[in-house]
Amino acid sequence: MLEENKDEILKLENQLCFPLYACSKEVVRIYKPFLDKLDLTYTQYLTMMVMWEHKEINSKLLGNYLYLDSGTLTPLLKKLEVKGYITRTRAQEDERNLVVRLTLEGEKLKDDAIKVPEELGRSLQMDKDDVKNLYTLLYKVLGKISELNYKAK
Known part of the structure; x- marks a missing residue:
């Protein structure tokens, strides 16, 4: 049975991962002109959204929110620190943390960034119900992936 279906199984159009990958890439491309005005990459923008919400956070927890490992997060945080948007310090109670x-400068950036979600929404021109359904499904997928990662540890 598997032998008969291998051509169908391996078609790009039959892969769940492909539309997820392509949509992600294209949404980031649509964000780019808006984020260029802020001098932020997409990943820096996501990081700043977490910072605007939490003001202060352990880097490990920040990485968890963003699904980033420390090897990716560290250079990202260094660049945001150079821009003056964040500071990084070792915790006094445990220097490993x-x-x-x-920063105040990072907080000020929020005033300009507040326009980005609305501008993206206008670019995508999606029905609000479709956006809500897509959001729900994507977080359901992320939850399942998190479960798999937790079980693998």
Whole structure:
């Protein structure tokens, strides 16, 4: 049975991962002109959204929110620190923990960034119900992936 279906199984159009990958890539491309005005990459923008919400956070928890490992997060945080948007300091109680804090300059950036979601929404021109359904499904997928990762540890 598997032999008969292998051509169908391996078609790009039959892969769940492909539309997820392509949509992600294209949405980031649509964000780019809006984020260029802020001098942020997409990943820096996501990081700043977490910082605007939490103001101060342990770097490990920040990585968990963003689904980023420390090898990806560290250079990202260094660049945001150079831009003056965050500071990074070792926790006094345990120097192994890195604490990331939003600066006043980082807080000010929020005033310009507030326009980005609305601008993206206008670009996508999707029905609100479709957006809500897509959001729900994507977080359901993320939850399942998180479960798999947890079981693998």
